[in-house]
Amino acid sequence: MKLVGKTAIVTGASKGIGYAIADHLMTHGADVVITARNEAELATAAKQLTEAHTADKTKAIPVAADVSLAADITRLFERAVEELGPIAILVNNAGNSTLDLVENLPETDFDAVVGTHLKGTYLGTKAAINHMKATGTPGVVVNLGSVETFGTTRGNAHYSAAKAGIDKFTEVTALEAGRHGIRINAVAPGAVETPMGQDATTPEFTAAWHRTFSVERMGRPADIAKAVVFLASDYAEWITGITLLVDGGTHLRGLPDYADFLLPTTN
Structure with missing residues (x-):
């Protein structure tokens, strides 16, 4: 699965799954523009990635951006092209989350x-399609969905709704962009050990997740990165409009109820 000579943009890539995706893309030969909102974390991540891939002769360029802002996405693509040339791969990975029942959910949390997740994916995909059409690049977009699209839990309605929207958005844009030689797919992670996930968990919640797995371990960022690289590669050249579950089998057993473990005062 060689991606030599290709340029990728990975959003939300200063740590966790996004960092692992950038790392794996670089291993397979792609140069990568990584973006996140925290400029200092992003610069550190880019330096670490570039140093780790000296032998691969690939590099990571940091460009700070908020994916929910159209002006930032425009600037991101302009900088990426200026630094590395035409973009062949976009990975819409940037994410955030809060937990609350809808009756208590602040509007600001819903909007954020x-x-x-959803607006950021829309803005990035729109920019990628227009860029790839203009440059004649047979490109690839990979969006990050979630196992929560395939199950239901209390406390995460806004996140689940956004991820479900990404699944349908992926299908529609794949149908629209295919005639331009552009493939668009999604990867839906299950429970993955990341800094964001660790900040919002308890030992009891982790144990509940373990009871959902068929492959009985927590996911790792590399598990998701490998699936993204596959979909971005020529190995998947006749695959478009799908959401690939990478969840250790959680969808076979069902999600733990977030409210039971993380919102203990709810009924």
């Missing part, structure tokens, strides 16, 4: 989560 849906804005980052």
Whole structure:
């Protein structure tokens, strides 16, 4: 699965799954523009990635951006092209989350989560399609969905709704962009050990997740990165409009109820 000579943009890539995706793309030969909102974390991540891939002769370029802002996405693509040339791969990975029942959910939380996940995916994909059409690049977009699209849990309605929207958005845009030689797919992670996930968990919640797995371990960022690289590669050249579950089998057993473990005062 060689991606030599290709340029990728990975959003939300200063740590966690996004960092692992950038790392794996670089291993397979792609140069990567990584983006996130925290400029200092992003610069550190880019330096670490570039140093780790000296032998691969690939590099990571940091460009700070908020994916929910159209102006930032425009600037991101302009900088990426200026630094590395035409973009062949976009990975819409940036994410955030809060937990609450809808009856208590602040409007600001709803806007922030849906804005980052769903609007961010829309803005990035729109920019990628227009760029790839203009440059004649047979490109690839990979969006990040979630196992929560395939199950239901209390406390995460805004996040689940945004991820479900990404699944349908992926299908429609794949249908629209295919005639331009552009493939668009999604990867839906299950429970993955990341800094964001660790900040919002308890030992009891982790144990509940373990009871959902068929492959009985927590997911790792590399598990998701490998699936993204596959969909971005020529190995998947006749695959478009799908959401690939990478969840250790959780969808076979069902999600733990977030409210039971993380919102203990709810009924």
